[in-house]
Amino acid sequence: MGSGEAKAPRFMEFGGISYLIGWVTRPEARDRSGQDLVGLTLSQSLGPQDFSSFLSLASRQPVPDMPVKNPGKCITFVGQQVAATRMKLLDWAFFGGIIITMVFGCGRSAPQGEAATLPADSLTEAPSFDTKPDGETAPRVPGRLGASGSAMRKGEHATRGDIRIAVDQTLAxxxxxxxxxxxxxxxxxKITPIYLPGEEAIQRMLDSDSLRLVISTRRLSRDEEAYLRQQxxxxxxxxxxxxxxxxxxAEGNPTRRLTLDQLQAILTGQITRWDEIDPANGLGAIxxxxxxxxxSTARYLQDSLLAGADFRQGGVFAAGSTAAMMREVANxxxxLGLGGWAWVSDRDEPSRDSLMQGLGIVLLEGRKDNTECRYKQRFFGPHQSFTYWRCYPLTRTMTVISRETIFGLGTGLTSYIDSPPGxxxxxKAGLTAIHDIPRRVRMPAKEGAQQIE
Structure with a gap:
């Protein structure tokens, strides 16, 4: 921390305590925000420039910069942002710390020239990168990740900055x-997504602290978490x-339904020909x-369907991407092709028709131990209603994994994805949102009746 950085004012501690009360009384907010805010709030002192980022993360939507130097504009800003969130009564405890922090902080400038005091175990060495005019990247000298700034933090905000993120290419x-x-x-x-195979995306984040987020279809394994905690x-x-x-x-294949036992037998090599499933199917070897x-497709199948068993030997091909896989199967x-549903889930996307040309979707038997599914049928496709109730057996979650320890752009992006617009x-993409999406429906009024909105 440089000598020119400021010590955060004491009022932040009161905001942190009030926020802690809300956090404890509403435990679901911990998973919903995707960040352990309490650890960061109570272990570090936040400077005035962190107000907007703090509110952005807690409200799960990015907010503009807060005018902390002008008390009148600052307090007006607080009121506008609180009203914009349309908070319910239970949310007041959750937002109490942020409101107190912002209102009491308006117009107060921290003294200059005094270094912020942080616990030694809360400091992390993290190299970051500057972008040169020619597009190359040069490593910057590592700085300590403190709350009021770092070499990685300078000028960054929940809605401003320049970061790279790793993304599972099945979700591209x-x-x-x-x-x-x-x-x-x-x-x-400026957010640069790097689209990689699922396992490579996670490995890249583990190996490189310049990638603060990975958007994946699974959580980290215990060994992967332990590796990060060592750092x-x-x-x-x-x-x-x-x-x-x-x-x-392929479109000409008459077999369009598989039980889970049959799919498992095909993957492990116990079934190798189509006529072992349907005697009338004369297409030969599978x-x-x-x-x-x-x-992530192969990893999910091996973990959830094969219980860690190996795939069969021989007759297994990797096309390079979901789009390439579909073209290969059509020919x-x-x-039998397996890939990410997100590539063809949006029926309004023009590229969907070209990708699905010459192909048919195989319906799969639902899991017999599934108590969530509300449909009585036996076979399901990977459509929204069936993934919502987990009727389709190969349903998986989309997860943001963050190693970010600051209220930066990665946090802002996560908040946006978790908000109604995201x-x-x-x-709209034909996938299942994790939160209910509010809708306003205008009902036509009958003659002589009051119109309801």
């Missing part, structure tokens, strides 16, 4: 749409929705086509 269409919308709303935010990094999770693995065959050798009459994008 929907996450790309979310990032585009976020950066359009907040033009000072004094405590990963945070935010579940943002549900997607699925789609199973496809070849398996995955999207990628390191994809292989005896192939959830609408997920819903």
């Amino acid at each position: 269409p929907v996450i790309g749409a979310i990032v585009d919308n976020f950066t359009t709303i907040y033009p000072e935010a 004094q990094v405590h990963p945070n999770y935010a579940v943002i929705g549900r997607d699925a693995i789609v199973v496809v065959t 070849s398996l086509v995955f999207d990628h050798a390191q994809s 292989r009459p005896g192939a 959830q609408r994008i997920i819903h």
Whole structure:
């Protein structure tokens, strides 16, 4: 911490205590926000420039910069932001610490020239990168991640900054749409998504602290979490929705339904020919086509359906991506393809028709031990209603995994995805939003009756 950085005012401690009360009384907020705010609030002193980021994360939606130097404008800003959140009565405890912090902090400037005091175990070394004019990146000298700033933090905000994130490539269409919308709303935010096979995306985040977020289809394993904790990094999770693995065959294949036992037998090599499933199917040997050798598709199937067993030897291919997998299956009459549903879930997307050309979706038997499914039928496709109730057996969660220890741009993006606008994008993409999306329906009024909105 440089000598020019300020010591955070004492009033922040009262805000932290009030916030702690709300956090304890509403434990569901911990999972919903995806961040352990209490640990950060009570272990570090936040400076005035963190007010907007603090409110943005807690309210799960980005907010503009707070005019802390002008008391009148500052207090007006607080009222506007509180009204904009449309808080319910129970939310007042949760937001109490933030309101107290902001109101008592308005117009107060921290003394200059005094270093902030932080516990030694709350400091983390984290290299970051400057972008050169020619597009190359050069490592910056590592700085300590304190609350009032760091080498990685300078000039960054929940809606401003320049970061890279790793994204499971099976989720590329929907996450790309979310990032585009976020950066359009907040033009000072530059987010560069790096689309990678699921396992490679997680490994890249583990190996590189310049990637603060990974958007994946699973949580970290115990070994992966332990690896991060050895580096004094405590990963945070935010579940943002549900997607699925789609199973496809060539259009001319008459077999369009599989039980889970049959799918498991095909994956392990106990069933190798189509006529072992349907004697009338004369397409011969079954070849398996995955999207990628390191994809989250293969990892999910091995963990959830095969209980860790190995895939069969021989007749297994990796196409390189979900789109390539679909093209390959369309040209292989005896192939069975498995990939990310997000690539073809949006029926309004023009590219969906070209990807699905020459293909058919295989319906799968629901899990017999599933008590959530409200539908009585036996076979299901990977559609929204069936993934919402987990009737479709290859339903999986979309999860943001964060190693961010500051109220930065990664936190702002997570808040946006978790907010109604972000959830609408997920819903519009044909996937399942994790939160209910409010809708306003205008009912036509009958003659002589009052119109209801």
